């Protein structure tokens with residue numbers, strides 16, 4: 129067997145990535161740790177002037193059970209005081225810090241979860257949510273003239289729900305051309321991907337092959353689909369053959385509630401085994417679904433060369449992700465340990481499994497024969513196909529969702545909102561994360577009325593045309 133190759137990411141970096149320079153002052157901070165050094169460097173405020181004396185976090189008995197705590201510690205209380213508090217309140221980390229320790233913790237965690245030995249091919253960078261890191265990674269990678277393969281339907285994240293055409297939120301503001309790769313009930317379809325690549329020179333004469341593939345492998349937003357491992361393997365092989373990077377946006381990885389022990393391994397876990405190489409996968413994880421979405425913490429696992437550019441963009445724009453959020457998360461994670469955190473996530477996932485079951489029960493009650501969907505094994509979405517036309521033709525959900533459903537008092541997202549390049553679709557997305565059973569029942573009853581109205585119109589139109 130030939131030795132593993134670490135992909136050189138340099139040829140993938142954008143022209144703009146060269147323009148980001150390390151912040152001069154920050155580059156000097158490591159010298160502060162030299163014993164005896166007196167630092168007059170930073171224009172930091174003095175933390176003694178801040179009004180906080182301590183911050184105490186009271187934990188819920190976790191969804192999974194008791195978090196681990198050592199000795200006499202109260203297992204449900206974490207207090208940030210003195211040095212730890214100062215570190216949480218200060219912008220620039222003064223010591224070998226919790227912030228760096230959070231990244232070190234996460235490196236060990238990634239190694240544990242994805243069975244990747246720590247080596248020079250990858251590292252972990254914390255950001256203000258995974259979307260912040262995705263944007264910066266795309267900024268570091270995409271130049272004018274590049275093509276980006278985009279799993280479709282795809283979440284527009286911050287785009288307003290009534291914005292029909294357009295692109296994945298921030299990608300719209302970046303250079304590059306989006307190429308849709310259709311997903312189905314099993315996520316990204318490698319056969320569709322291969323067709324696009326096989327025909328590339330005909331469909332895109334004179335254009336370079338795509339540089340990136342963006343995909344949501346678990347509990348996709350919006351489709352709820354999770355791609356099985358055998359498909360990931362095919363996608364990885366295509367990535368090597370056609371030399372593109374895989375941006376693995378796995379925000380729902382910890383919200384997996386399918387059969388125990390059968391969660392597909394990540395692209396990051398598989399790349400070495402499948403392709404004998406490392407560094408082609410850029411992975412994004414998020415704490416938003418399992419710790420707090422307001423803390424705005426996510427992490428990127430990627431080639432250190434890419435991480436350096438992303439960190440340079442951060443240090444020149446928002447300086448760093450919130451210290452307070454990082455110190456809080458680190459205090460919790462280091463107390464729980466990897467297994468405690470994963471047990472907590474399993475509890476969160478069980479919560480959403482129960483929500484899914486309730487929603488599907490009432491959806492079946494009201495929508496049988498009028499709609500169909502694939503039951504998700506991760507995440508918090510159902511992607512519902514409306515069955516409107518008696519002859520089985522696909523309907524366009526747009527008017528039904530925006531007009532009929534709204535007038536009956538129920539809101540959902542029309543599938544058009546997830547089509548980067550526009551186009552009709554019979555789907556709509558519902559989220560079952562927040563909704564209680566009585567409201568879910570009423571929502572599905574109202575949706576039924578909207579679909580029945582659309583169906584009556586479709587039948588009338590068909591008989592008029594007959």
Ligand SMILES: Cc1ncc(COP(=O)(O)O)c(C=O)c1O
Nearest residue numbers: 257258259344349379414416426
């Ligand atoms: C697929 C996907 N990725 C990323 C995000 C954003 O994650 P974060 O809150 O870590 O920025 C979301 C938002 O909900 C999402 O649905």
